[in-house]
């Protein structure tokens with residue numbers, strides 16, 4: 384193994400932090416590494432909002448599906464997929480007038496542009512995760528930032544062509560977090576295909592999920608849940624937060640595409 388692989392393999396989500404600030408020097412290194420992430424067309428279609436105001440952290444701990452550890456993280460970065468900057472630059476560069484002269488319609492950011500900007504933002508975010516990890520700083524993605532768009536739009540002053548795609552919280556892990564067992568992953572054969580997609584049938588799905596099935600708690604069985612698939616359907620997929628997330632994302636899409 385080399386050091387990079389070692390950092391990648393040792394990373395895990397960290398949700399409890401020591402009361403220790405991240406120094407300015409370390410923060411600067413993490414930011415530098417973040418901004419070196421590959422980016423479509425070298426356009427850097429993202430922005431990072433660093434949340435330093437404790438009141439905003441407290442608010443996020445509630446609006447992001449009540450996750451109190453967000454408020455206790457010493458460093459909180461919001462990754463925003465961002466076409467606003469480039470579109471504003473196009474406008475400032477007289478593109479509208481040139482389109483008029485050429486008698487072509489002015490194109491505005493659409494779905495494809497949004498997805499590309501999301502790719503940029505997420506790739507940069509993962510650079511931040513790994514850079515932080517290399518300094519012994521743990522992190523956790525907060526997907527629930529996709530919920531409650533009305534509140535987050537106002538909280539962060541987000542214009543039309545921006546999309547708050549993920550929140551990252553960072554901090555030095557407590558000893559308990561360091562000693563947590565690692566989460567397990569599905570076997571490679573279920574994830575990596577050769578040349579074409581291979582859709583799994585029921586026997587293969589059962590084999591794939593066997594380990595997670597074994598870990599199901601007796602409590603779930605008592606609640607009339609027969610297997611891991613049923614448990615996950617109700618606990619995650621059809622949960623209140625998933626429904627809220629979809630409502631909120633639809634709103635962001637409507638705003639972006641209007």
Ligand SMILES: Cc1cc2nc3c(=O)[nH]c(=O)nc-3n(C[C@H](O)[C@H](O)[C@H](O)COP(=O)(O)O)c2cc1C
Pocket residue numbers: 394395396397398450523524525526527549566
């Ligand atoms: C897109 C995304 C969203 C996530 N959202 C949350 C979240 O809101 N709260 C949380 O505690 N963990 C969140 N996680 C962390 C996952 O739960 C975690 O990565 C997964 O359980 C695997 O554990 P590990 O990261 O320790 O290997 C998120 C991870 C990703 C990639």
